[in-house]
Structure formats: C-alpha cells, structure tokens
Amino acid sequence: MSTRGRTNLDGIRKGKNQFSRLRTIVETPFYGNNVKKINTLKEAYEIAKNSPGAIITSREIFEPEKIGLEKGSKVIIFNDGATTGRTASARYISNNNDNEDDALNKVVMDAVYDTRFKKMLYAESVVGLDKDFCVKAHLLIPEGEENILYNWLLNFQPINNEIKEMYKNSKKYDEADIIVFSDPQWKNENYPNGIAYFDSQNNTLALLGLKYFGEHKKGTLTLAWSIANRNGFASCHGGIKTFYREDKNPFTLSVFGLSGSGKSTITHHKHEDKYDIKILHDDAFIINSKDKYSIALEPSYFDKTQNYPPNSPDNKFLLSMQNVGATMDEDGNIVAVTEDIRNGNGRAIKSKLWSKNRVNRLDDKIDAICWIMKDPVFPPLVKIENPIMAALLGASLITKRSSAENLKKGYDFTKLVVEPYANPFRTYPLADDFNKFLELFKDGVDCYIINSGDYFGKDIPKEITFSLLEKVIDDNAEFKDLFEIKDFSYLEVEGYELPVYDLYREKLEKSFRTRLEFFDNLSEFDELPEYALEEFRDYFYRI
Numbered sequence: 001m002s003t004r005g006r007t008n009l010d011g012i013r014k015g016k017n018q019f020s021r022l023r024t025i026v027e028t029p030f031y032g033n034n035v036k037k038i039n040t041l042k043e044a045y046e047i048a049k050n051s052p053g054a055i056i057t058s059r060e061i062f063e064p065e066k067i068g069l070e071k072g073s074k075v076i077i078f079n080d081g082a083t084t085g086r087t088a089s090a091r092y093i094s095n096n097n098d099n100e101d102d103a104l105n106k107v108v109m110d111a112v113y114d115t116r117f118k119k120m121l122y123a124e125s126v127v128g129l130d131k132d133f134c135v136k137a138h139l140l141i142p143e144g145e146e147n148i149l150y151n152w153l154l155n156f157q158p159i160n161n162e163i164k165e166m167y168k169n170s171k172k173y174d175e176a177d178i179i180v181f182s183d184p185q186w187k188n189e190n191y192p193n194g195i196a197y198f199d200s201q202n203n204t205l206a207l208l209g210l211k212y213f214g215e216h217k218k219g220t221l222t223l224a225w226s227i228a229n230r231n232g233f234a235s236c237h238g239g240i241k242t243f244y245r246e247d248k249n250p251f252t253l254s255v256f257g258l259s260g261s262g263k264s265t266i267t268h269h270k271h272e273d274k275y276d277i278k279i280l281h282d283d284a285f286i287i288n289s290k291d292k293y294s295i296a297l298e299p300s301y302f303d304k305t306q307n308y309p310p311n312s313p314d315n316k317f318l319l320s321m322q323n324v325g326a327t328m329d330e331d332g333n334i335v336a337v338t339e340d341i342r343n344g345n346g347r348a349i350k351s352k353l354w355s356k357n358r359v360n361r362l363d364d365k366i367d368a369i370c371w372i373m374k375d376p377v378f379p380p381l382v383k384i385e386n387p388i389m390a391a392l393l394g395a396s397l398i399t400k401r402s403s404a405e406n407l408k409k410g411y412d413f414t415k416l417v418v419e420p421y422a423n424p425f426r427t428y429p430l431a432d433d434f435n436k437f438l439e440l441f442k443d444g445v446d447c448y449i450i451n452s453g454d455y456f457g458k459d460i461p462k463e464i465t466f467s468l469l470e471k472v473i474d475d476n477a478e479f480k481d482l483f484e485i486k487d488f489s490y491l492e493v494e495g496y497e498l499p500v501y502d503l504y505r506e507k508l509e510k511s512f513r514t515r516l517e518f519f520d521n522l523s524e525f526d527e528l529p530e531y532a533l534e535e536f537r538d539y540f541y542r543i
Contacts, residue, residue, distance in 0.1 A: 018176040018202040021105050022094055026181040026204050029112050030140050035120045038149060041068040041158040044123065045076075048150035048320075054078050055326050058333035062316050063353060067299075068158055077321045077336060078147035080211040084323040084345045086218060087193050090210060093427050094199040096525070104197050108206045111186050119143040125156035126163055127178065127224040129360035130295045133233065133286060134170040135224050137178035139216070145184055147320070151213045154319050154349045156220065157299050173231050175203065178223045182207040182216060200226040200427035213322050214347070217302055221284050222425040224297055228286040229428050233295075234436035237423040238372075239267030239282040240294055242364050243275045243473050250364040251473050252294075254287075255450065256422045257372030258399050262452040262462060263422075264303060266372075268355065269466055275473070279355045280362050289436050292365040292443070301354060305338040305346040317354035322347045368446045368472065369437070374400045374416065374453030377507040379490040379498070380460050381468040382449040383479050386487040388535045390447030391438040395420045395430060395528065396515035400453070418518045430526035438532075448472070455496050456507075464493060485543070505543055512540045 029035070038044050049056055055077040064073045094101050120140055127135045136159075139152055157163055186194070186208040194209030196219055203226070205219045225235035238256035245251060257263040267282035281296040288294070305324055308314055315336075324346040325337030340346050352358050369390075375398040384390040396418050420426070421433050441447055450469075451460055468491050471477040479489035483501055485508075490498075498504060519533055 020199055020202040022108065022199040022206065023202045023204040025105060025108050025112060026206055027179050029115065029120065029181065030122060030138065032120065034118065035122050037122045041153050042070060044150040044153050045069055045073055047146040048076055051146035054147060055334065057335060059318060061319055062351060066353065067351060068160055075318045075320060076147065077324060077326055079323050083212055084343045085212065086214050087210065088424065090194045090196045092195060092197045095201060108197060111183055111208050115142055115183060121149050123149050123153055124159050125153055126159060126167060127156050127220060127297050128295060129157060129299060131166055131170040133228065133295045134167050135178060135227055137220055139180045141182045148184065148213055148216055151320055151349060152216050155217050155298055155300055155302060175227050178203045178220060180205045180207065180220060184211040198222060198427050203227060218425055221297060222427060225425065226428055229432050232289050233286040234289055236285050236287060237425065239263045240285055240362065241267055241277055241279045242362055243277055245275065252362060252364045252366045253368050254366055255370045255372055258419060258422050261372045261399060263372055265462055266465065271466065271470060278357050278359045278362065280359060287366060289439060294362045294366065296360050299352045301350040303348050303350050305348050306340040308338055310335050310338060317351045319349045319351050366445055368448060369440065370448045370450045371397050372450045372452050373398050375451065375511055376454050376456060377511045378449050378451045379455055379496055380451050380464050380493050381491045382482065383489045384447040384449065384487060387438055387441035388532050389487060389539065390441045391434050392532055392536050393449065394437055395434050396518055397422050431528055434528055456499060458496065509543050512543060516540055
C-alpha cells in the first residue's frame with residue numbers, strides 16, 4: 001500500500017488531500033535550507049557513531065550486510081536521561097478541542113521556528129512490509145539526535161533498492177505519507193512533560209521535549225495503525241505466529257498484551273522445536289478484515305533487556321541499545337550492563353535474524369486471538385465462545401502498567417487498569433476495533449484469555465501458559481464449564497482449581513463491575529454499540 005508523497009497543484013487546497021493546519025506546519029520545515037537528508041542506513045550509522053555521548057561497544061553486529069550496514073559495524077548504546085519510558089500525559093489528539101488545537105498549533109509553530117538556527121536531519125522509511133500495506137514515513141529531527149534517527153531507521157524499514165521496487169508495485173490508497181517532526185531538547189514550562197501531538201486523520205505527528213526513542217517508534221506506529229484502520233485492517237498491538245502441524249492444517253495464534261505482559265515471550269517461544277513455526281512479529285501487525293491475512297509493520301524487534309544478561313546467546317542479534325549501563329570486561333571489551341540495573345525499561349533493537357523463521361506476511365487465516373490479562377479471577381486459560389463477549393472482553397482488557405511507561409512518582413504498578421485491546425496508541429473510535437474483532441470472532445476465530453498474572457494470589461509461571469497453549473494447538477484441550485457462566489470454559493491445571501462458587505462469584509462480579517463502569521464512562525467518541533453493552537449487562541446480572 002503506497003501513500004501519497006506529492007500532490008498536483010489542483011489538489012493543494014484547504015480541506016483536500018489531508019492538508020490540515022498541523023500537517024502544513026509540520027511539513028514546511030522539511031524543505032528548509034538547514035535540512036540535510038540521510039539517505040542510507042550506513043550513513044545514519046556513521047553519524048550516530050560520532051554523535052556526542054554515543055558509546056560504541058565491542059560487540060559486532062551479526063551479519064550487518066543483511067540489513068544494510070558494513071561488516072564490522074558495532075552495537076551503539078545511547079541513553080536518554082531520567083525518562084526511560086513513554087509519557088502518556090504528553091499525548092494530545094487533534095480535532096477533539098478547537099481551543100486546545102489552536103494553542104498547540106501555535107506552540108508547534110514556535111518550536112519549528114526555534115529550529116531555524118539548527119541543522120536538521122531528515123530520513124525516510126517504510127512502515128509495513130508487504131505490497132498490500134506499505135506506508136512511507138518521514139522524520140525531521142535536529143542535529144545532535146543522530147541516535148534517535150538511526151534507531152528509527154533500524155526499527156522500521158530503510159528504503160533500499162528492493163524496498164523501492166516493492167513500494168513502486170504496492171497497492172495504492174488515497175492517504176498522505178506519515179510525517180514526524182521532533183525536537184527532543186525543546187522545553188516549555190507550560191508543558192513540563194513534553195508534547196506528542198497527533199493529527200492521525202492526516203498522518204502527522206509533532207514530538208516536542210521527548211527524548212525517549214519509544215515515543216518515536218510508537219508515535220509512527222500510531223499513525224500507521226490509523227491508516228490501516230481506515231483501509232480495511234484490524235490494527236494489532238501484539239504478537240502472532242503460525243504452527244505447522246503434522247497431518248493437520250496450520251494453526252495461527254495471536255496474543256495481545258501491554259509491554260511486560262508476556263506477548264513477546266509467547267511469540268518467540270520455540271516449544272522445544274516440536275513444531276515448524278513462522279513468526280510474523282511480536283509487537284505490531286495488522287489483519288485484513290476481509291481475507292484474514294496478516295502483515296508485519298516492522299522488520300526488527302524493540303525488546304526489553306531485563307532478562308538478557310551480558311552472556312545471553314540472544315545478544316548475538318543486538319543492533320543498538322538504549323537506557324542501559326556500560327562497563328569493561330576482563331578482556332578490555334566495552335559491554336552493556338543489562339537486567340535493568342541502571343534503570344527500568346532498558347531496551348534494545350534486535351535484528352530480524354533473531355527469528356530464523358521470520359516472515360513479513362502470513363496468509364494462513366488466524367485461528368485464535370488471546371487477550372493477555374492480569375485479572376486474578378481468571379484461571380490460566382479461559383475460552384470465550386460468544387463473539388460479542390469475546391470482543392467486549394478485549395475492549396475491557398484488564399492488565400497492569402509497566403516501566404515501559406513514564407508514570408507519576410509513586411505510581412502503584414500492582415494496580416489493575418483497563419486498556420482496550422492492549423493498545424494505548426489508538427487515536428480512532430474504540431468501536432472501530434470492536435467491530436473488526438467482532439467480525440473475526442463471528443467468522444470462526446476462537447477467543448481465549450491468558451492470565452499471565454496471578455490466580456487468587458498464586459502466580460502463574462510462563463511454563464504453564466506454554467503447556468496449555470500447546471494443548472490447544474494439538475487439539476488436545478478439554479475445556480470444562482466455568483461454573484455455570486454461559487460460554488465461558490477453562491482448562492484444569494493442578495494447583496489452580498476453582499474455589500467455592502460463592503467466593504468466585506464475589507471476585508467475578510467485582511471484575512465485571514470494573515468493566516461495566518468502564519463501558520458506562522466511555523466518551524461519546526469511544527462509545528460502543530448499545531446491543532453489545534446490553535449483552536454484557538445480561539451476563540453481569542446473571543453472575
């Protein structure tokens with residue numbers, strides 16, 4: 001899917017071809033005489049390596065030629081300061097409040113003006129790795145932020161000859177390219193947490209005062225997901241892979257969860273090599289609503305480093321690292337200090353080669369969607385057989401925040417929160433996701449809840465999750481009724497038995513009440529169909 005980078009003169013008109021106010025403000029400085037275009041990943045590596053504060057480790061990148069780098073290229077560490085996660089309080093969405101939009105547009109205009117005496121760096125990439133979804137993205141950022149630009153190109157797809165050909169032959173849609181303007185060093189006392197200002201209807205983002213690379217990654221993805229949503233795809237913050245089973249049809253499993261929920265762990269688990277597996281991605285993909293194929297949006301992986309000590313074999317596939325320590329080993333090598341010793345949410349970009357069975361598109365239709373929750377009322381694996389309830393439970397996914405988010409000091413990370421479809425990056429109406437997932441469930445996709453937290457106070461180790469999922473994959477799962485709750489069943493696990501009904505009913509009622517209150521307090525923008533909420537209330541009253 002190629003997007004529109006240029007417009008004829010007749011199309012450059014107010015209200016046409018996505019020429020909004022913010023887009024015009026943000027696009028204009030791309031053409032300034034202080035802009036230098038970075039054309040290749042090799043060039044981006046060189047300027048990132050020489051950027052003040054960059055740490056060139058002794059680890060060489062594995063097979064760098066396969067991603068567009070020179071042999072001998074090294075893993076670069078670059079740290080951001082005290083903020084090492086995404087700042088939700090910085091997010092603003094245009095077209096919700098005219099007065100707020102007017103104020104923010106003026107702030108962005110001043111921010112653009114203030115870059116006048118800076119050299120600006122410009123890079124292009126592609127988001128979406130198949131001819132049916134291939135979006136061009138542009139980033140403009142001041143000199144001094146070379147490592148953000150380099151990581152942005154590593155994370156998405158730099159434009160080489162092969163990608164040019166794919167893009168040229170890709171499906172065309174009437175959408176403008178994604179454009180991102182960023183000034184991480186910007187400061188304004190009225191916006192102490194910075195600004196991430198989205199005009200997702202017009203594929204535009206302004207990032208001000210936000211140094212964390214994850215803001216640039218997820219900001220770009222937010223716009224790509226919005227484009228996908230408008231053009232017949234379900235936008236997915238999760239992982240997906242296909243199991244090829246002997247004498248059976250392939251089985252495609254997807255898992256949806258926030259950072260730290262276990263979605264990457266489940267996606268990359270090898271299941272002791274019992275299956276041939278193809279992995280699409282562990283974080284960002286889309287599902288075509290009509291034909292059910294899936295497409296990855298990114299080639300690489302933005303992974304936490306907390307579970308990877310310096311001698312981990314997985315470090316072989318490191319490309320770059322952010323917000324980790326550095327030290328010198330006994331042989332004089334500069335190596336990373338991981339396991340979140342320096343700070344929470346240490347990160348690394350890993351090569352697509354980390355998954356030997358990696359693909360960019362899965363044509364096998366999806367068989368199962370798993371909502372990863374941390375709701376202690378659910379046994380380790382629960383099956384939902386009512387399509388409306390399956391979609392609603394995704395819309396009211398109960399989980400916990402993690403260090404991937406920059407939250408207020410003293411935030412209680414044990415607190416349960418509702419995050420629809422595990423996607424805090426959605427900028428379009430919630431009903432869009434609800435309707436797309438509902439259609440998938442109506443078409444025969446099975447729905448499961450994976451509890452990756454605790455069940456009545458007892459932690460659920462990942463090994464139990466793996467074994468239960470394998471029963472589903474092998475068609476050996478014997479689900480039992482979850483008491484007399486219609487359309488809810490579970491897999492029995494020793495040590496995780498159902499309690500007495502009165503106790504369970506009390507906990508389940510509390511869980512459902514949390515969801516019902518969430519639905520009842522949705523804004524007009526996010527309200528869900530009344531028939532679906534009536535269905536949920538009916539279940540609630542029958543508990």
